[in-house]
Amino acid sequence: MMEAKxxxxxxxxxxxxxxxxxxxxxxxxxxxxxxxxxGGGLAGGVAAIHLASRGVSTLILEKEKGPHHxxxxxxxxxxxxxxxxxxxxxLLALGAEPVRRFRLHGPHKxxxxxxxxxxxxxxxxxxxEKILELAEKAGAEVRRGxxxxxxxxxxxxxxxxxxxxxxxGEVHARRLILATGKSEFRSYQSRTGxxxxxxxxxxxxxxxxxxxxQAREHCDLFVFDHGYGGLAPIENGLFNFCFLIEKAALKxxxxxxxxxxxxxxxxxxxxxxxxDGAIPQFKQFAVVSGIPYGFLRxxxxxxxxxxxxxxxxxxxxxxxxxxxxxxxxxxxxxxAIIDFRARDGHLRSPTLSAVYQKEMRARLKPQxxxxxxxxxxxxxxxxxxxxxxxxxxxxxxxxxxFLRTRARTGAPRLKVDSAGAKRLEA
Ligand SMILES: Cc1cc2nc3c(=O)[nH]c(=O)nc-3n(C[C@H](O)[C@H](O)[C@H](O)COP(=O)(O)OP(=O)(O)OC[C@H]3O[C@@H](n4cnc5c(N)ncnc54)[C@H](O)[C@@H]3O)c2cc1C
Numbered sequence: 001m002m003e004a005k006x007x008x009x010x011x012x013x014x015x016x017x018x019x020x021x022x023x024x025x026x027x028x029x030x031x032x033x034x035x036x037x038x039g040g041g042l043a044g045g046v047a048a049i050h051l052a053s054r055g056v057s058t059l060i061l062e063k064e065k066g067p068h069h070x071x072x073x074x075x076x077x078x079x080x081x082x083x084x085x086x087x088x089x090x091l092l093a094l095g096a097e098p099v100r101r102f103r104l105h106g107p108h109k110x111x112x113x114x115x116x117x118x119x120x121x122x123x124x125x126x127x128x129e130k131i132l133e134l135a136e137k138a139g140a141e142v143r144r145g146x147x148x149x150x151x152x153x154x155x156x157x158x159x160x161x162x163x164x165x166x167x168x169g170e171v172h173a174r175r176l177i178l179a180t181g182k183s184e185f186r187s188y189q190s191r192t193g194x195x196x197x198x199x200x201x202x203x204x205x206x207x208x209x210x211x212x213x214q215a216r217e218h219c220d221l222f223v224f225d226h227g228y229g230g231l232a233p234i235e236n237g238l239f240n241f242c243f244l245i246e247k248a249a250l251k252x253x254x255x256x257x258x259x260x261x262x263x264x265x266x267x268x269x270x271x272x273x274x275x276d277g278a279i280p281q282f283k284q285f286a287v288v289s290g291i292p293y294g295f296l297r298x299x300x301x302x303x304x305x306x307x308x309x310x311x312x313x314x315x316x317x318x319x320x321x322x323x324x325x326x327x328x329x330x331x332x333x334x335x336a337i338i339d340f341r342a343r344d345g346h347l348r349s350p351t352l353s354a355v356y357q358k359e360m361r362a363r364l365k366p367q368x369x370x371x372x373x374x375x376x377x378x379x380x381x382x383x384x385x386x387x388x389x390x391x392x393x394x395x396x397x398x399x400x401x402f403l404r405t406r407a408r409t410g411a412p413r414l415k416v417d418s419a420g421a422k423r424l425e426a
Contacts, residue, residue: 032161033059035337036173038148041070042323043309044179045131046330049087052140054338059173060135061166065145069286070124070181071200073242073320075099075219075232078117079409080324083331088134089127096122097233098217102398105222105270106385113391113398119219119320121234123204143168150186151176155304155350162304174304177333179326181310182288188305193292193314194372198227198244200288200317203257204281205231205239211274215239220274221318223384224267226253228318231274238281239274244317247289257285267381291317294372296364301357303350306333312357313364316375319405321367328409329360336424339414351422355414359424363408370404 035051037044040062051058076084081091092098099119103112136142146166153163161172184190207215220231222243229243243264245253253263257280265272295314297307309326336356340349377383391398412424 030170030172033057033171033173034341035059035175035177036061036162036164036171037177037179038164038185039179039181039183039309039311040064040132040135040142040144041128041179041181041309041326042131043181043311043326043330044177045128045135046083046087046327047177047179047306047308047334048135048140048142049131049138050331050334051337052135052138055139056334056338056341058135058140059171060132060140060142061146061148061164061171062132062142062144063147067125067129069202069282070128071202071242071286071288072124072240072323073202073219073230073232073317074121074123074234074240075230075320076120076122076127077321077324077406078119079406080321080327081120083324083327083409084127086331087131089130091120091122091127094122094126094130095235096120097235099219099232100217101219102402103218103220103270104384104388104391105220105268106388107224107268107381109385109388110270111388111391111395113395115219116399116402121219121232121240123234123238123240126235148180148185151188151305154302175337176305177330178305178307178311179309179330182291182314185311188302191292191295191297191311191314194294195375196290196292197246197248198289198291198293199247199250200242200244200291201260202240202242202286204234205241205275205278206237206281207239207274208277211276211278212237212239215274219320220270221378222264222268222271223378223381224264224271225249225381227264228378229264229271230318230320231271239278241275241278242317255285255287260285293317293375294368296361296368297357298361301353304353306336306353306356308333312360313368315364315368315371315405316378318374318378319371321371321405321407324407324409325364325367328407332356332360332412332424335411336414340422343414343416349422352414355422355424359412363412367405367407370401374401374405
């Protein structure tokens with residue numbers, strides 16, 4: 001059920017008007033949203049559902065006009081699936097495929113182990129749409145095809161609002177959730193990762209029946225010269241093949257499906273067995289470059305601005321936990337805003353976004369570090385061959401590695417002690 005809104009929290013009308021002036025003060029007709037979310041991906045969508053379902057006037061601005069493919073392994077770990085269930089998404093009921101086991105294939109050797117918890121494979125094309133649909137149902141306004149260009153004013157401006165310049169005019173808000181994922185947001189601090197030298201590719205494949213039987217319920221990771229990748233089942237009998245290749249090597253290899261698939265097959269004997277006869281489902285790959293692996297936001301949070309998902313931290317892809325981090329941070333930002341509103345009746349606090357960011361940083365630091373160490377191992381294909389011996393001898397070691405790269409997803413709630421100090425606690 002929706003909560004009633006105080007006058008300060010806005011009218012709840014979704015007919016937002018925009019001011020033509022670019023002073024911080026909105027004109028009389030401008031609507032000031034409690035929260036504007038830039039980016040309608042996983043983190044932004046999850047935050048919107050939590051906020052809007054509790055009566056916070058929420059606007060999502062998403063640059064893409066409709067459903068689109070994103071570069072992602074589409075491996076949703078158990079904690080991520082749990083966070084999605086909380087907002088009404090039952091992935092298994094939607095047709096997601098279970099992933100129970102994992103195989104690591106070095107260039108010449110392989111190992112296999114059971115995952116400590118069952119993960120799910122489901123396409124981002126379908127998942128992100130479902131999340132936006134639920135955000136709208138919860139009462140959020142979703143505007144698609146709107147590119148947010150920059151933040152022109154902050155909470156300290158004369159108007160006391162955050163002002164965004166978008167491809168469709170200005171938008172005013174009391175809080176900003178920055179959820180632009182891999183895209184940098186101009187006028188906000190840019191991200192520097194520890195390794196941004198890879199280009200990510202994604203293709204959905206129809207495998208030959210024998211390969212599909214072999215790959216079912218597994219996540220297969222392949223390590224090869226200049227990169228690594230993963231194959232996992234998704235809905236409708238398809239498989240997602242997502243991989244990274246060093247940018248510098250692409251000039252020689254080429255970037256079309258035939259060139260890349262034959263390069264990978266040549267450098268990883270197991271990959272060749274799956275890729276042989278596989279039918280690509282798109283004409284062109286989904287591609288992304290410059291991913292700042294190992295990034296963890298450090299600089300002081302700006303007043304009223306909450307960075308979520310890949311804008312908060314970027315874990316190396318092989319861990320398959322970026323979506324859980326996105327859902328966890330999206331929920332945490334929303335809960336901090338909701339708890340603060342419930343306590344103080346309005347949405348202003350200079351320290352709230354700093355409290356949120358400090359807690360997220362502390363939570364994610366060990367996970368990002370472990371993920372990055374694994375990424376360094378995956379950069380050495382011969383070492384991965386050796387690692388398969390270790391895993392085959394001590395399969396339980398994978399439980400440890402798996403758990404070290406999972407997000408702590410318990411819902412942090414805002415606590416204010418008698419001295420008025422704020423912190424988030426799990
Ligand atoms: C190669 C690769 C493989 C991966 N594999 C996995 C995996 O198997 N499992 C896993 O859990 N994670 C995986 N990840 C990580 C995961 O994809 C991300 O961590 C997750 O998508 C982050 O969610 P997000 O909401 O922060 O960003 P996104 O989901 O990327 O959403 C950002 C949204 O913002 C929009 N946007 C951007 N700029 C603007 C703007 N200026 N104005 C308006 N809208 C804007 C975009 O269109 C987009 O919809 C992988 C990542 C890569 C690169």
